[in-house]
Amino acid sequence: MKAVTETSVKRPDLSVEIAGIKLRNPVMPASGTFGYGEEYAPFLDLEKIGAIVTKGLSLKPKAGNPTPRIAETISGMLNAIGLQNVGIDAFIKHKMPFLRTVNTPIIANFFGNTLEEYGEVAKRLNDIPELAAAELNISCPNVKQGGIVFGTDPRAASEVVALVRKHLQKPLIVKLTPNVTDITVVARAVEEAGADAIACINTITGMSVDIHTRKPRLANRTGGLSGPAIRPIAVRMVHQVVQTVSVPVIGIGGIMRPMDALEFLIVGATAVQVGTANFVDPAAMMTIIEGIEAFCIEEGIDDIHQLIGSLKF
């Protein structure tokens, strides 16, 4: 990474807008890999990243799954945390006081166990003035409809987005699951139902077995695969979604290095989220931001928008 000195080169403008929120740069953490922000404050300057995205919140606190909850795979990891979180009340009471002091847009990721619950959480999020936007995780089983995941059925996805849209007075980002036949169908459905932006992808369901105990390596049997292993799949899906919708898209999946983030931006993502990489290097996002900047300078790009969607065929 080249050092960039103000005097020698003009710094490229990295700022982007997602769902009406202005971000100083297009790099933010992926939900569930950055806690509630405070956990990583010792390791990087939270006022240098584009936004802070919280762990997924639900109406009531959620305990999550039994352990083992994580297992490493080749170039990836499986997790079955089970959406453990403090719940919206404790979030407001215990987590917001810190977040309020940080001059960076806060995005609350959230979910519900039922359609109604999604609506309820959306309403409660309106009570938090400092919240810049909400990110709706539709990769959750629909308890009432026999556990089928909301986000795998365009109709259910559309329904939950419409309901949330009705209740939420904040910009709405909808986060898609990759475990679908055609992600463009779901993307179109949630855009029509009122999503201001689309984030993709969430984890891909996977499984790993310990051949000696002959047990699944996760207590939950299956879990979500994240990390570099899934990046080519994520890039493909972001490419497809960008071609389909007109709202901005946030690219997620296996971003570890600046060049990985650049791949997503080039196929048309307006911003990116960094997940598993935070565990590997708590300052990963800083390296990625600096690397994007250095790349822009090398390529003579003075506004990141010249890069976004610049894929050639």
Added chain:
Amino acid sequence: MKAVTETSVKRPDLSVEIAGIKLRNPVMPASGTFGYGEEYAPFLDLEKIGAIVTKGLSLKPKAGNPTPRIAETISGMLNAIGLQNVGIDAFIKHKMPFLRTVNTPIIANFFGNTLEEYGEVAKRLNDIPELAAAELNISCPNVKQGGIVFGTDPRAASEVVALVRKHLQKPLIVKLTPNVTDITVVARAVEEAGADAIACINTITGMSVDIHTRKPRLANRTGGLSGPAIRPIAVRMVHQVVQTVSVPVIGIGGIMRPMDALEFLIVGATAVQVGTANFVDPAAMMTIIEGIEAFCIEEGIDDIHQLIGSLKF
């Protein structure tokens, strides 16, 4: 790997039956990664592997896609060969004479560009007496139905399997695509339509971009992701399919080492196919077979069926 001497230990019985064909062991190549068998004859004894699976055959020769057709990703590779193959006639004329001399079951992988073509190829395969079985690749775009992939639509999948079943007088293995929301739905559909066995998974669609040229690294833009990166996804899908159908399942996806093959067997695959690993080590299947045998001996297993489906919860 421990050396196994006849005198010291009884060799475990590794033989399995798939769709009525008896295999000496459960390890065979994945279609498209082993040419027509002859390519790998200098590197391993073709009479030591469970079966030989050919490159996908079509009615007419097929040229495939422009290059670059392959790109390496982290722990995986993308390919967009585009099903280049010599066609069924040249296969019979130029490839069968060699294959006929090998005392190992031959499985012909095949596909069509239309429903009718699938039927035609199936008929032609009947003309090859030495063919032990046929493996139907339904991960191909349905030219007539606007390019939607047969295998992603349970109805189309069922239709093509039923038609092939009608024409084919050989055991029929159906190979599923992982690019679906719920692989069990397709698995059930093809079982009901007459599949004697199910093979899964084919490659997962992915994409990779060269950030300097800003072009996709494959001329075809997207390609199929294979190799270790996809293994957790493949294990999960094989697990799901095994729970759903009663025909035998062949596990495929990222198998490089004996322990990888064992994972698939433990979740319930009756056999496995080795793909990308052949490129990395042309004798990979030998190592895998020896490793499975050594594992059985260590664990006191005298028949591989004690291992198959022995997953504990």
Added chain:
Amino acid sequence: MKNYRTKIISNQEISPGYFRMKVLAPGFDEKAHPGQFVMFRVQRSLPPLLRRPFGIFRTGFLPADCDGLPPIEFVEIVYKVVGRGTSIMAELHEGDRVEVLGPLGNGFDCTSRQGEKILVGGGIGLVPLYMLASELVANGCKVRLLMGGRTRDDIFAVTEFERLGVETYISTDDGSLGEEGLVTRVLERKLQKYPDAEVFSCGPLPMLNAVHNICLTYKTPLQVSLEESMACGVGACLGCVVKGAGHTEENPSYLCTCTVGPVFKSQYLDWSSLQQTDNNCGGCA
């Protein structure tokens, strides 16, 4: 806590399969407490993807390389080669670049100066007990260390513990060093003799469980250091939880091993679930 992008000072095999590694870490010493751990990044390239957690064996200073320079501050870990990550670590050399995140977690509470202090370590579980022992000795406590292992290869650092003034008792399953049998048998004898003792333990789960049961019987306070698979080490991923005492399905209590632990007072843990856990992590924290 901080991510040290740093270098290896030394990396030596001290017993078959056990290595000690010193890593340059300015400022580490004054921040570290006994029982804390670090997240170690083996190398910049994959695999492994995730960092690996290791207990802090000790921190300290080496003489400066040259007059006028400050002494060289290090953090030392002891690790057992069990899998891919630790195998790669065993191949590292002085001067190799590594990253160490730490000190992390809540360590042992050694504020009580009363009574005998009995430390029970099994195998690699000896690691966090060294700093603990030295702090307890510094506090003026009488410290006894019961070291257990499968064979004599699993017993290390005996002289170092003794140099602190700790009384050591060794037992091995095969009798190849010290007394033959389980370390827990020694513990029972000691507790009969010192009814007002406080126990600190780290080791494989079956051992910890036995220690817990013995301490229950003798009504002895116990602190244990636990091990769970970890991705982040800082409370962000929620991968490393254990069930707290009073955990129920309706009113669940999951505690992060990385932030609430790795050291827990035994009464705050749900021991019935720990017994079931299939945590085949081998070693300890």
Added chain:
Amino acid sequence: MKNYRTKIISNQEISPGYFRMKVLAPGFDEKAHPGQFVMFRVQRSLPPLLRRPFGIFRTGFLPADCDGLPPIEFVEIVYKVVGRGTSIMAELHEGDRVEVLGPLGNGFDCTSRQGEKILVGGGIGLVPLYMLASELVANGCKVRLLMGGRTRDDIFAVTEFERLGVETYISTDDGSLGEEGLVTRVLERKLQKYPDAEVFSCGPLPMLNAVHNICLTYKTPLQVSLEESMACGVGACLGCVVKGAGHTEENPSYLCTCTVGPVFKSQYLDWSSLQQTDNNCGGCA
């Protein structure tokens, strides 16, 4: 052809960014033909996943380690560090275990003993020309080698070629060694002088393309060695194809670079598609 699970004999930097590696390979010499290549497996662990193709620079024998033992047979490659795999290779040492699959592919046809032989190599494209030159010399042909590079760093093995009795002509883009300018300018001059010459070439695609055009003009027979991304190297994956002369959408002709090539007679190739190919492989075969 065979997969040699073998060891490195030596691995040296011969020019900035260029390395020569000798690998133990009994039986290789008598099988290898000029222009063939090997698939090299960098290491047993990932990454990289796939093997990397390298032209055979030469094969040969070193004196036995001890009287009574057979001489040590080796295959030698020369590689340029361009990415992840070659960077790892540059770190390998004598004695490190590697796997080499080969010899693979169809090499140069050097059966014609008539006329002058002009070899044109650009950068790493010099590699397969060494064995070719020594075979041509052995056949009694007069061999001239035109070596091109961006700077003098890209020119290597000059003395070795000269020792074969080859006349060498060096040109570099920046004039830092030999003549300033493109190697193709030298080729034109030579063809004017030797109208009945046969040309053999390996190098970056723009260079090959220029060589092809010049040879067309002078009606000189040309063989070129091409490079395509390869997964298997044995004709199984069909990843490495190039379009043959007469290729059309309706009547396509795709030739495997790994089995039909890497050396092609230029008239059998579809040069218009080659020009478009975005094969940024840097070097050559």
